[in-house]
Amino acid sequence: MIGYDNWRPNQALVLDLQFRETTGTNTKDFAKPYHDSATLVGTPTWAVLGNDLSYLSFNLANPDRIVIAAAASTALNFTTSSFSGAAWVHPDAYGNRWFMDKSSATAGWSFWVSTSAPYLAFTTYNAGPASQTTYGGSNLLTGAWQFIGFTRSGANAHIYLNGQDTTVTPATHINPATAAAIDFYIGTVVGAGAGYYDGRMWRPRVWKRELAAWEMLAVYEVERELFGV
Numbered sequence: 001m002i003g004y005d006n007w008r009p010n011q012a013l014v015l016d017l018q019f020r021e022t023t024g025t026n027t028k029d030f031a032k033p034y035h036d037s038a039t040l041v042g043t044p045t046w047a048v049l050g051n052d053l054s055y056l057s058f059n060l061a062n063p064d065r066i067v068i069a070a071a072a073s074t075a076l077n078f079t080t081s082s083f084s085g086a087a088w089v090h091p092d093a094y095g096n097r098w099f100m101d102k103s104s105a106t107a108g109w110s111f112w113v114s115t116s117a118p119y120l121a122f123t124t125y126n127a128g129p130a131s132q133t134t135y136g137g138s139n140l141l142t143g144a145w146q147f148i149g150f151t152r153s154g155a156n157a158h159i160y161l162n163g164q165d166t167t168v169t170p171a172t173h174i175n176p177a178t179a180a181a182i183d184f185y186i187g188t189v190v191g192a193g194a195g196y197y198d199g200r201m202w203r204p205r206v207w208k209r210e211l212a213a214w215e216m217l218a219v220y221e222v223e224r225e226l227f228g229v
Contacts, residue, residue: 004030009215014075015206017066017186022046022054027066031205037072041065044187053202053226058187060093060198065187073184075208076102078109078152080175082210085111086149086160086219088227090200091142094118098195099148100204101185108179111150112195113140119168120159122150124176132173134159137166145200145227147220153210162229163220165213 004010013031017038021027025040042064045057058064068076085100094115101110106127113120117138125131136159140146149160155172158165182190186204189195203223 009211009219012207012209013205014208015204017204019046019054019056019202022048027056033075037068039067041067047200049226051226055088055200055202057200058197060095060196063188063196065185065196066204067186068184070181070183073102074180076184076206077178077180078176078208079178081208082151082153083109084149084151084207084209084211084216085205086147086211086216087204088145088147088202088223089197090145091140091197092199093142095198096195097197098185098187098189099197099201100206101189101195102179102182103176103190104179104182107177108182108190109152109176110189111148112189120148120150120161120166122152122157122159124152124157124173126174126177132171134167134171134173135169136161137168139166142199145229147223149211149216149219151210151216158213160213160216162224163217165216 016031027038042062044064048054096115098112102108103110110123119138120136123131123133134157151158158167187197
């Protein structure tokens, strides 16, 4: 039998927030090394779909986010290594919104959506060169569940939407400067001062490797029925 750790797309996960609690201000990480300090800030609302799948609803007015302190998020501090991220999202409104962020203006990385298209974007930051960004297609929707993701390996990065590579403008990525002293955020940008996400979210994940295109598609195909897509 193929279990959680045996299924290839689950291997090398370093963050897997499944939002099973349905109540409270903390959420459990199912991936090693088990971040035990993923704290809900603001008042993100626990909600449940008709199939009993629980998720979080983020409200821009609160504002809501999840925070893992810098000392507890060292596994999410990537510099030279490959890594990937993904989540299911149901945006309520467009804007410059951050899904995942462990960055400053001069270090780290972020995965976000720009207000202008809207398009998905993945950014790496280094103290010297300007940030390098890879953009996805302008077909992220409001009012619908979608599976979003990114991968980064060396100078290359890709944006995924519903299991498909939707990269439109690839950039030559630099190695991020270390963000060891920076907190990890879901639903906002560093410092929790802007970029608040507005909408629903389920199972944000980060891997310490580059997912192959077939793996991103496999995750989407396995989970899409949960959302009726």
